[in-house]
Amino acid sequence: MDKLEMRHTLLAAKARKKMSWDDIATAVNMSPVWVASACYGMNSASHEVAHKLCDVLGVEAEAAEALQAFPTKAWDEAIPQDPFIYRLYEVVGVYGETLKDVVQEKFGDGIMSAIDFTMEVDKVEDPKGDRVLLTLSGKFLPYKSW
Structure with missing residues (x-):
């Protein structure tokens, strides 16, 4: 299989x-x-x-x-059509560079690991409409010079 x-x-x-x-x-x-x-x-x-x-x-x-079995982590690179996935794609497109810049100001030149990583999904009740809370927690990996 x-x-x-x-x-x-x-x-x-x-x-x-x-x-x-x-x-x-x-x-x-x-x-x-x-x-x-x-x-x-x-x-x-x-x-x-x-x-x-x-x-x-x-x-x-x-x-x-x-x-x-070890996976090949690949996905369709076309713009997603599902509204929920598209909105996440939009968040990264709109805020990706901003998040990268803010993280690098706080941590230095590097990336957030998706290997040493956790994610939680929570529901926050709100009278104006419930909210989705995504918590992404990845280890910071600095780029090294040699």
């Missing part, structure tokens, strides 16, 4: 079991964002987590092997 077939298998099982990412993450003792990313094929899981995840979703061990 490759990552794409694994993705379809796991997402179908999630829908069939009517489980949320929070439900699955609690069952495997991992972050819901990370679990979703692994199920979408963008991260690899340890042997233990892969098998727990497959047990929770009631899928064959073949999917656990695909979950453990």
Whole structure:
């Protein structure tokens, strides 16, 4: 089973079991964002987590092997059409250089790691309309000179 077939298998099982990412993450003792990313094929899981995840979703061990495979982190570079994903794309397009500049003023010349990284998604209730709170936390990696 490759990552794409694994993705379809796991997402179908999630829908069939009517489980949320929070439900699955609690069952495997991992972050819901990370679990979703692994199920979408963008991260690899340890042997233990892969098998727990497959047990929770009631899928064959073949999917656990695909979950453990190292991913190729590639995506369609076309402008996304889904409104939610497009808005994130727009945020990076509009604020990307600004964020880079502000981070480099605070930390120096470098980047935020997407390897040593965590992300949380929270709902903030607001009488004017609920808010989405995304918290991205990546280790700062300075560029080195040699």
